[in-house]
Amino acid sequence: MASRKLLLLAPVWLAGWGAFGGVVTQFNLAKDSPVKLLSAEYGESNETARGGALLLDLHAALSFENSSHRRIRGITLLVTAQDVTPGGKGSVTITSLDVAPDQTFPVRIDLRLLRPLQASGNVPVQISLDGILFDDLSFYGPDKLSSRRTLTLSEWEARRDRKYFKSLLAEGPERLRREILASMTHQADRPNVDVQVVRGGRATNFEPEQQMQFAFLRLPDAPVDPVGGMARIAGNEARAPRLEVKNRSDRSIRYLEIGWILRDHNGREFLAGSVPAQLTLAPGQNSQILENTTLKFPQHGGQPLAIEAMTGFVSSVEFADGSVWIPSRADLNGSELQRVIAPSDEEQRLVQIYRKKGIEALVAELNRF
């Protein structure tokens, strides 16, 4: 695959690179790529010395054209800066798209790189395509970041929510408006916390560590049943979750995710993260999921967060045949999940349309496809 890649625009130097100094961007798009890069602008990119470090700000406004014969639903671009973070990488994903053939669409990348002042030479930043999902759920791309699964799950959620909002619209625009307003309220009320992820052991050693059992929220039609689980908790850190799940469907499962809800000492609940598992789970079979990762919830001002209880729920499942399961709207509306989990990409987009353009624009959008 790599040998088939063509450096479409390689390298594209930043506008004003001479003054800016340190970044060279390079786009890698394959010859048969279904998108074409039309333009790349770097208006406010700059570099600043901060203490003993150099901050490089890259603001790229890219314009792509759909050169395929299908409508694009989602795209993921992979961003790497090997000289700065050899073990790390970034990605920019746009979902809930509806880009027709020959139509153009923008992608913004706002990247900041921090490196020691003493380090010399330019920083090469590689931008490449990781995947594109089309309206027929076909996929194109190297899929290094599991973009196929991410984009497919997002598309299924989008279809579920469009169908739900269309059913409300059938009852009249006022019913739709009420639900959109309720969604806006949920989004505003939903706690959002900052989080750090550290691979391996504990990040601090202030607090004594204790083992805490998971409580589970069982969704009626979920193909997987969480049987039991525990994690180690120390103050505002949660680590090393261990879960046991059972496949109660009649199909083999190859991937699943368990949502992890934490409750602090003030009774506030928030979605800490998801515990994924790539496995082969035959019908009726049990399996264990282990992760040696630490989540830390730093508090910037205010009282430090102290974790008191945990709840798990099955948030998505991918079967061996590539089909997926996600919670239904009834599962979401009728449980405590609604308070903690974020709305889908599509719901968030529809709410934004209502917020900016009003109910008529939202109705027009729902009637479009």
Place this chain on the structure above:
Amino acid sequence: MRHPSDVQLALLAGGDLRSWDGWRVGRHVTQCARCETEVRSLRDVSGRVRELTSELPQDLNWNRLAQEMAGNIRVGLAAGEAIAGFDRPLRSRPARLGLNAAMVLGCATAVFLVAFSVSLPKPQVEHLIGALNRIRTERIGRLAPHSAAAEDVVLEATSSSIEVKENDRAMSLMHPRSDGATVSVNLQGSAGVRFVDADTGQVTTNKVYYGEP
């Protein structure tokens, strides 16, 4: 009558006095009300200690606790050595004069530091604090809390950016501050923020990863 020593009584109470000494002291205790009371009291205390220790968490990691205690003791000893020179008494000067001079110097330093920190821009203050921390760390070792080990990669997701950090280098994907920004974390090694771009109306998810996802 010659009574056994406190140490002997304590050993007897704990059942640690063996052979001839054990028989001799035990015999004395059966005949001496005062020593018998003392032994009973010692046994009572050791019983209570046993009860208290049984209330400690079942899953307490003694090895980790021992490492942390050993680490803190080392830091304490190193800090003690570092300040030992300041504690030596001044022989040639009157003690009161030295105390007054120290107070004046201390007050002047405090006033200077307050004025200095108030007038200094925030980035410079942060830089200065960082430099002082580095000096301290190099001289007496790291004190808790330590963030991840130096070689660890850390992902951080906040409502304004997501970042992957490796030692003194970092790569961040920034996004406009937005009420609807949603932070998400995947325990296989990714952190992301989703937001709706106000200009384009597009739903964008920025993510950072460490290692191979």
